[in-house]
Amino acid sequence: MIRQTLLTIAILMVLIQFFRLNKNISAPPFPNAIEVHYPVAKDIGLLLRSSCYDCHSNNSVYPWYSKIQPFAWWQQSHINDGKRHLNFDEFNSYDVKKKKDKLDEVVETIEKNEMPLNSYTLVHRQAALSPQDKDKLITWARKLKQSLN
Numbered sequence: 498m499i500r501q502t503l504l505t506i507a508i509l510m511v512l513i514q515f516f517r518l519n520k521n522i523s524a525p526p527f528p529n530a531i532e533v534h535y536p537v538a539k540d541i542g543l544l545l546r547s548s549c550y551d552c553h554s555n556n557s558v559y560p561w562y563s564k565i566q567p568f569a570w571w572q573q574s575h576i577n578d579g580k581r582h583l584n585f586d587e588f589n590s591y592d593v594k595k596k597k598d599k600l601d602e603v604v605e606t607i608e609k610n611e612m613p614l615n616s617y618t619l620v621h622r623q624a625a626l627s628p629q630d631k632d633k634l635i636t637w638a639r640k641l642k643q644s645l646n
Contacts, residue, residue, distance in 0.1 A: 514566050520573075521555065521576045522556055522559075523555040529590040530587075535641055536641070541633060548612075548613045548624040548626055549585065549612070551576070551617070552617070554580075555584065559572075560620070583602065604635050608631075613625070
C-alpha cells in the first residue's frame with residue numbers, strides 16, 4: 498500500500514511538471530509606471546526593484562526553482578496577488594484616491610514588517626530591507642502622497 502501511494506505521488510509530481518503558467522514578463526516601456534510620472538530617486542528605485550518589483554510590477558525575475566511545480570504555481574500566485582494589490586508599472590492608471598491609498602499601504606506594510614514577505618527574503622536575501630531602507634521608502638511614499646493633487 499505504501500509503495501503504491503509513493504509511486505502515485507511520484508507519477509503525479511512528474512505529470513504536474515508539464516503544466517506551465519504564463520510568466521509575468523513584459524517589454525518596457527510602461528507608460529503608467531510610477532517613475533515615469535513621479536520623482537523616484539535612484540536609491541529608491543533600486544530598493545523598489547530589489548524588494549518589491551518581482552511581485553508588484555509587470556516584470557518578475559524567475560529563479561531556478563520557478564521551473565519546478567508546485568513551486569512555480571505558488572510563486573505565480575504571489576505575483577498575481579501582489580500585482581492585484583499594487584502594480585508600480587500601472588501606478589499612474591490609478592485615480593488619485595487609489596494612489597494615496599496604495600502609498601499608505603506601502604508605508605503600513607513596511608512599518609509592520611509585512612513586506613517584503615519573509616518567504617521571499619528567505620530565498621532573496623538582497624530583498625531584505627534594513628531599518629534605513631525602510632525609513633527611506635516610508636519617507637518617499639509619504640512625500641509622494643502629499644504631492645498628489
